[in-house]
Amino acid sequence: MxxxxxxxxxxxxxxxxxxxxxxxxxxxxxxxxxxxxxxxxxxxxxxxxxxxxxxxxxxxxxxxxxxxxxxxxxxxxxCSPETPKERRSVCYDRKALDSRKEHKPKNSAIDMANTMGINILTEEEYKELQKLGNFDSKTSSWILTPKAIRDLGGALFADFRYNNVFIYHNGAESYYAVRGFRGSLRV
Structure with missing residues (x-):
């Protein structure tokens, strides 16, 4: 190490x-x-x-x-109430970041997670987290995207609105001030 x-x-x-x-x-x-x-x-x-x-x-x-x-x-x-503040305004992965010609975000969710030594939550993990409380009621979080979706240029994100978990799609190169990512770690 x-x-x-x-x-x-x-x-x-x-x-x-x-x-x-x-x-x-x-x-x-x-x-x-x-x-x-x-x-x-x-x-x-x-x-x-x-x-x-x-x-x-x-x-x-x-x-x-x-x-x-x-x-x-x-x-x-x-388990922060909203998507982690210092991990927002990032696109999904390196391929998405490299594809942007202008107004590039500072980083990508996958790159940040890899640097930190953590994994981005999967859809199942995100839904499990929501059973423990209400998270992302004002923000959203990128979640691990299946290869078939990513190969077509898309990426998935999730949030909690109207007492329900919603899973959405967006172009992987998109980024928003209120979208970040949540991670998991096994010890």
């Missing part, structure tokens, strides 16, 4: 404390999961802790939303 993707002892303590506080304040998201087990996994996976810190720094408010017994991994999603 490069030094660039390693937190200092102070940063490690800060992010663990932030995650613990959020965990305690939102027990409904992770019933039957013990914080001590989560913290132990975090402490032995510094590269994953770095990624969670990146999620936090960009406004994602990551929290534990599940546990996969088969892989022995805790699952984190961005």
């Amino acid at each position: 490069s030094n660039k993707k390693k937190l200092s002892p102070k940063q490690t303590t800060e992010i663990i404390n932030e995650l613990k506080l959020r965990f305690q304040n939102h027990i409904n998201r992770h019933q039957n999961i013990e914080w001590e087990k989560v913290q132990n996994k975090l402490e032995i996976n510094p590269e994953k802790l770095w990624s969670l810190n990146e999620m936090e720094k960009t406004g994602g408010e990551p929290d534990v939303v599940g546990y996969d017994k088969k892989t022995n991994e805790f699952i984190f999603y961005d």
